[in-house]
Amino acid sequence: MKIIVLGGDGFxxxxxxxxxxxxxxxxxxxDNLSRRKIDVExxxxxxxxxxxxxxxxxxxxxxxxxxIRFVNLDVGKDYDRLLALLHQVKPDAIVHFAEQRAAPYSMxxxxxxxxxxxxxxxxxxxxxxxxVESGQDIHVVHxxxxxxxxxxxxxxxxxxxxxxxxxxxGEGKLEPREIxxxxxxxxxxxxxxxxxxxxxxxxxxxxxxxxxxxHQGIVWGTNTSExxxxxxxxxxxxYDGDYGTVLxxxxxxxxxxxxLTVHGTxxxxxxxxxxxxxxxxxxxxxxxxxxxxxxxxxxxxxxxTHRVADLAQxxxxxxxxxxxxxxxxxxxxxxxxxxxxxxxxxxxxxxPTKLESGxxxxxxxxxxxxxxxCDRSKIPATSRWVQKPSA
Amino acid sequence: MKIIVLGGDGFxxxxxxxxxxxxxxxxxxxDNLSRRKIDVExxxxxxxxxxxxxxxxxxxxxxxxxxIRFVNLDVGKDYDRLLALLHQVKPDAIVHFAEQRAAPYSMxxxxxxxxxxxxxxxxxxxxxxxxVESGQDIHVVHxxxxxxxxxxxxxxxxxxxxxxxxxxxGEGKLEPREIxxxxxxxxxxxxxxxxxxxxxxxxxxxxxxxxxxxHQGIVWGTNTSExxxxxxxxxxxxYDGDYGTVLxxxxxxxxxxxxLTVHGTxxxxxxxxxxxxxxxxxxxxxxxxxxxxxxxxxxxxxxxTHRVADLAQxxxxxxxxxxxxxxxxxxxxxxxxxxxxxxxxxxxxxxPTKLESGxxxxxxxxxxxxxxxCDRSKIPATSRWVQKPSA
Numbered sequence: 001m002k003i004i005v006l007g008g009d010g011f012x013x014x015x016x017x018x019x020x021x022x023x024x025x026x027x028x029x030x031d032n033l034s035r036r037k038i039d040v041e042x043x044x045x046x047x048x049x050x051x052x053x054x055x056x057x058x059x060x061x062x063x064x065x066x067x068i069r070f071v072n073l074d075v076g077k078d079y080d081r082l083l084a085l086l087h088q089v090k091p092d093a094i095v096h097f098a099e100q101r102a103a104p105y106s107m108x109x110x111x112x113x114x115x116x117x118x119x120x121x122x123x124x125x126x127x128x129x130x131x132v133e134s135g136q137d138i139h140v141v142h143x144x145x146x147x148x149x150x151x152x153x154x155x156x157x158x159x160x161x162x163x164x165x166x167x168x169x170g171e172g173k174l175e176p177r178e179i180x181x182x183x184x185x186x187x188x189x190x191x192x193x194x195x196x197x198x199x200x201x202x203x204x205x206x207x208x209x210x211x212x213x214x215h216q217g218i219v220w221g222t223n224t225s226e227x228x229x230x231x232x233x234x235x236x237x238x239y240d241g242d243y244g245t246v247l248x249x250x251x252x253x254x255x256x257x258x259x260l261t262v263h264g265t266x267x268x269x270x271x272x273x274x275x276x277x278x279x280x281x282x283x284x285x286x287x288x289x290x291x292x293x294x295x296x297x298x299x300x301x302x303x304x305t306h307r308v309a310d311l312a313q314x315x316x317x318x319x320x321x322x323x324x325x326x327x328x329x330x331x332x333x334x335x336x337x338x339x340x341x342x343x344x345x346x347x348x349x350x351x352p353t354k355l356e357s358g359x360x361x362x363x364x365x366x367x368x369x370x371x372x373x374c375d376r377s378k379i380p381a382t383s384r385w386v387q388k389p390s391a
Numbered sequence: 392m393k394i395i396v397l398g399g400d401g402f403x404x405x406x407x408x409x410x411x412x413x414x415x416x417x418x419x420x421x422d423n424l425s426r427r428k429i430d431v432e433x434x435x436x437x438x439x440x441x442x443x444x445x446x447x448x449x450x451x452x453x454x455x456x457x458x459i460r461f462v463n464l465d466v467g468k469d470y471d472r473l474l475a476l477l478h479q480v481k482p483d484a485i486v487h488f489a490e491q492r493a494a495p496y497s498m499x500x501x502x503x504x505x506x507x508x509x510x511x512x513x514x515x516x517x518x519x520x521x522x523v524e525s526g527q528d529i530h531v532v533h534x535x536x537x538x539x540x541x542x543x544x545x546x547x548x549x550x551x552x553x554x555x556x557x558x559x560x561g562e563g564k565l566e567p568r569e570i571x572x573x574x575x576x577x578x579x580x581x582x583x584x585x586x587x588x589x590x591x592x593x594x595x596x597x598x599x600x601x602x603x604x605x606h607q608g609i610v611w612g613t614n615t616s617e618x619x620x621x622x623x624x625x626x627x628x629x630y631d632g633d634y635g636t637v638l639x640x641x642x643x644x645x646x647x648x649x650x651l652t653v654h655g656t657x658x659x660x661x662x663x664x665x666x667x668x669x670x671x672x673x674x675x676x677x678x679x680x681x682x683x684x685x686x687x688x689x690x691x692x693x694x695x696t697h698r699v700a701d702l703a704q705x706x707x708x709x710x711x712x713x714x715x716x717x718x719x720x721x722x723x724x725x726x727x728x729x730x731x732x733x734x735x736x737x738x739x740x741x742x743p744t745k746l747e748s749g750x751x752x753x754x755x756x757x758x759x760x761x762x763x764x765c766d767r768s769k770i771p772a773t774s775r776w777v778q779k780p781s782a
Contacts, residue, residue, distance in 0.1 A: 079505065110524040117516045125508045132778065133501040155561035165556035166565060170546030174557060182570045191593045195586045202582045206722050206776060331597050385597060387523065
């Protein structure tokens with residue numbers, strides 16, 4: 001298949017692009033390098049020493065003989081170039097990672113809220129409008145988030161996108177209806193993914209676009225079999241308070257002997273997935289498109305759930321570092337239960353990488369190996385969900 | 392009260408601003424004059440001869456002695472000036488009409504889709520972010536649309552925003568939950584109002600913003616008691632295929648002896664409200680804010696429902712012009728039933744202006760009076776919801 005990967009230089013996009021290339025798909029990466037520029041803004045670096053994208057691609061070519069093309073454009077701003085690219089490449093699928101993906105970053109200030117909404121919504125809308133204008137039948141595979149669901153609204157397991165509810169009809173009877181699961185996003189970032197769902201549902205209904213939306217859990221881990229093949233292919237690893245995901249932050253902290261920073265009680269249960277499985281899931285989704293006219297297909301892209309405090313305890317024991325409880329900057333329930341259905345991807349053949357088997361490797365292979373690159377001052381989370389009252 | 396009216400030069404915004412001013416509220420109009428610029432783009436004019444906004448305001452001052460201030464800025468683009476204005480004015484309420492409001496215009500081309508999404512979503516998000524950053528407790532009154540609801544999903548009357556459904560709990564019991572009514576927007580324009588709902592729900596939950604969202608039916612009529620006081624105060628009247636609302640188009644067509652253009656069977660039932668009641672409803676909403684911490688308050692701002700074909704028949708008989716059935720450019724169900732609850736505004740004291748009592752006045756006072764200003768070539772609707780397959 002011909003596949004364009006939007007955001008193909010990022011944490012999920014890069015290993016996914018390599019995985020797809022390695023499966024003999026013809027890959028074009030589109031990226032505006034915004035994630036690297038945000039590193040500059042925040043004064044942080046990936047723990048792993050990532051090289052510039054052209055060098056990454058040259059290394060991949062050298063090692064595998066495979067070409068991956070790179071086009072530097074902003075999906076939400078450079079519409080005419082995006083449309084021209086669709087006409088030129090005629091892709092079978094477009095994988096859409098071209099969104100600002102950190103909840104804390106989206107909450108840093110009013111500017112960051114506005115950047116995240118403007119960037120994410122215009123990227124998705126421009127992509128969908130361009131596909132319609134191109135007249136092509138291109139399958140969109142989008143990275144959504146488990147955070148669109150109102151966690152714990154019923155106590156029942158979270159279904160894959162659609163929920164059957166009973167509604168009262170005009171005659172006063174209760175009848176079942178399948179609706180998009182009610183949402184309750186926990187940050188501006190998560191809110192943009194809820195708005196993306198509205199865009200997908202609309203273009204799917206009006207223009208019969210084929211869309212798969214992958215509601216992903218929190219990603220952990222760093223490398224895949226492809227990114228391990230050469231140091232120049234290494235994936236980024238974020239440990240800072242904005243972009244570091246909770247488990248990777250614990251691993252980094254363990255590696256340098258820093259107390260594990262748990263916000264609040266750590267009573268929140270979250271869904272997790274290894275980066276290796278992210279790449280596999282995207283390939284499964286891309287190679288199994290919905291039928292033309294089928295509603296938006298929604299998969300829960302996660303493999304296990306854990307309470308944050310339990311993860312901290314597990315790593316604390318493994319690594320002999322204490323757990324430190326800090327104020328929770330988020331505006332969220334202190335505790336929640338979480339059960340999630342993920343049959344769709346398992347049925348397509350996903351074999352999950354479980355935490356218990358991969359955690360130690362990750363600490364040794366990545367966190368300890370690059371520990372001397374860590375800037376401890378970047379570990380604390382500084383974004384707050386609600387403004388402090390002014391003095 | 393001090394009230395800022397965003398979009399206060401437009402079809403709903405202008406009469407609302409005057410009505411609020413006449414009720415002794417202190418009014419600031421914010422507008423980027425985009426609606427007048429779209430007239431230039433489309434080569435159309437309001438049937439009524441509207442004068443530039445500064446002349447409108449000078450006339451209002453001359454007649455009533457009341458000042459209305461005008462600030463020309465783009466709510467979605469000129470964030471710093473918007474924030475400075477909030478600090479300066481310290482409004483009690485902001486009425487938000489600053490969105491592109493025509494469904495056919497939003498479907499004209501890929502550019503129009505992207506303009507509508509970018510303009511409407513950034514306007515709403517910038518407004519909400521600015522209120523949070525200002526630290527002020529400002530009530531937002533937003534013009535939504537009845538079009539957010541999936542019309543006719545249950546046969547039961549459409550509630551005001553929230554629907555009680557029964558969900559299956561973890562123990563397998565059916566329990567009631569109140570959710571935001573499922574949506575099914577019929578155009579890019581309507582989709583932006585669905586996305587606005589997500590923005591309001593989020594900022595209301597995270598920042599406790601006070602928001603009233605008015606899901607308005609199709610507006611008809613032209614003038615209010617305030618805009619009738621001087622010809623320089625006259626409200627705009629659109630009859631073209633993009634901005635003309637269905638009933639005003641019929642009135643115009645009747646006045647010039649043009650067949651009434653019904654798209655498809657006209658079997659769609661729609662909700663209607665007179666422009667006079669729009670202005671009254673906004674004042675009722677603004678002066679009855681939700682409590683701090685209360686969820687987003689949603690009112691259905693409509694006063695009656697009619698089948699489009701029945702309206703055409705009624706006016707056809709009144710005016711002696713035939714009905715002409717054309718292809719429906721929209722992608723929608725041919726027929727639908729529609730019952731709507733609108734108790735909230737009636738309970739606050741709204742006395743509706745009904746179609747039967749106001750229709751003839753409208754034909755005589757406006758459509759016939761200005762008939763010589765009509766450009767017949769602008770009557771057909773040219774926007775199509777789905778691209779024609781290329782040859």
